[in-house]
Amino acid sequence: MRGPSRAVALALAGVVLAAAVAAATPEELARGELLFHIGGCTNCHTAKDGPLLAGGDAIVTPFGTFYAPNITPDPETGIGRWTRDDFLRAMRFGKAPDGSPYYPAFPYTSYARMTDDDLLALEAYLRTLPPVRRENRPHELPFPYNIRFGLHLWQWLFHDPTPFRPDPARSPQWNRGAYLVEGPGHCGECHTPRTFFGNLDRARAYAGAQLGKETIPNITSDPVRGIGRWSRGDLSTFLLIGIKPDGDFVGGDMAKVVRNGTAKLPEADREAIVEYLSSLPPR
Ligand code: HEC
Ligand code: HEC
Incomplete structure (x- = not known):
């Protein structure tokens, strides 16, 4: 998109975002902040001395090394373009906006126990944090764990999305x-x-x-x-x-x-x- 159409689209996106933020009450934001703390999001998604939630340090597991991605509201490198449904789907079902499954190194397997109301309060709080432009670092996983598709089966067998x-x-x-x-x-x-x-x-x-x-x-x-x-x-x-x-x-x-x-x-x-x-x- 070029020129005016892009400017219009950005302005519209701004209005939509502003509306989404305005819709969150102070009570909802306070609840979201509490869930952010007890959820430990920063423990994985923030690198040592790095910007808040812009991507974490290596998480070494028996299945390989994971890097938690940028979850700031940056529209290019973070999750700023996500809808609230995208966020719910990630946290409850462990699925990306394009439907691909997440590795359980991201503990959505527990976050799925949260109510939709609480997940949305958390989403509203995350939107108030500063956007940071920082590209994600790919995971380093050996075969066969590098085949994301296999996680569909894992989720079907083991993931319980009920609150x-x-x-x-x-x-x-x-x-x-x-x-x-x-x-x-x-x-x-x-x-x-x-x-x-x-x-x-x-x-x-x-x-x-x-x-x-x-x-x-x-x-x-x-x-x-x-x-x-x-x-x-x-x-x-x-x-x-x-x-x-x-x-x-x-x-x-x-x-x-x-x-x-x-x-x-x-x-x-x-x-x-x-x-x-x-x-x-x-x-
Ligand atoms: C990221 C992994 C991790 C998570 C998540 C975690 N713990 Fe721990 N926990 C540990 C480790 C590692 C130790 C041992 C630390 C030490 O001995 O210094 C520990 C120690 C403890 C102890 C002390 C036990 C003892 O015998 O010394 C308690 C109590 C505890 N955790 C409760 C909790 C509770 C409650 C939660 C959830 C709110 C929690 N933990 C979440 C890793 C974790
Ligand atoms: C134990 C480490 C850990 C904790 C704690 C954690 N995450 Fe993550 N998260 C990850 C990893 C690793 C991924 C990447 C999963 C993958 O690539 O399949 C991820 C992915 C995500 C994604 C998908 C982002 C994208 O670009 O697709 C979102 C959203 C997310 N986490 C939100 C959260 C929130 C909100 C919290 C706190 C409530 C949280 N995470 C806590 C490790 C963690």
Whole structure:
């Protein structure tokens, strides 16, 4: 497109974008910001000392090395041209706007538990962040994992897109905690072991895992293998400042989960997470 037609198209796009942003209420943006924090988006999508969400550092997995793409609102190199439906489809179904499937290194497998309302609040918040022009770096994956098409089968076998369903037999606090942990918090993506096929082994939920060189601890209520001996106060202090009952500071990827995520939640949400984790059966 050249000359005036392009200018008109851009102006129209501007109007549409402005309308989309204007439609978000302050309440929605605040909710979106909270979900952005507990979702840990920046932990993967921002490179060390790089611009916010403009693309991340290498994520080394047994299947190869991934680079989380630019998700700023930049129209050329980010997701600025996406519709709200494109965003919903990515987060719930793990599909790109052109229908191709995403690798589960992007934990949409947990984000799918979020409600549409929350996903749209997150989308509205992301739109308020500065657009950054930065090209995506391709993943480095060996055969056969470099064949994206194979993920259609994987998703069909293993991906459940249904949002979280509250358990009416449990308290609202427990349900809020379960939602945060299973959905945006995606705690199980690290703390639950995976099967040979790379899907989460739900029968051993939160029993700990080996992620590359990193050993991820068991966070069930088992008193020996898990954190069953921690008091509720221990756990909420840990989620706020990352200090363990023995006085050690948390390290590894969990330090970011606390700093960028659980530490930024309102106290009631941290307590809800404590309530849910304390209820996890020992494994
Ligand atoms: C554990 C790392 C990780 C976290 C945490 C993470 N992502 Fe990603 N994300 C990725 C990877 C890797 C990809 C690329 C997947 C692929 O190429 O198949 C990706 C892709 C995406 C895409 C598709 C972009 C495109 O250009 O197609 C969107 C949108 C996205 N992530 C949004 C988010 C949001 C929003 C959050 C926070 C709620 C988030 N991600 C958290 C790793 C992560
Ligand atoms: C990116 C991977 C990752 C994610 C996501 C993650 N964790 Fe962790 N977690 C770790 C690692 C690694 C450790 C060990 C850190 C250490 O010992 O210094 C850890 C440690 C912990 C511990 C301390 C256990 C112990 O015995 O020392 C708790 C509690 C915990 N995580 C809870 C959570 C909760 C709740 C969430 C979700 C909000 C979560 N984690 C999400 C990787 C992760």
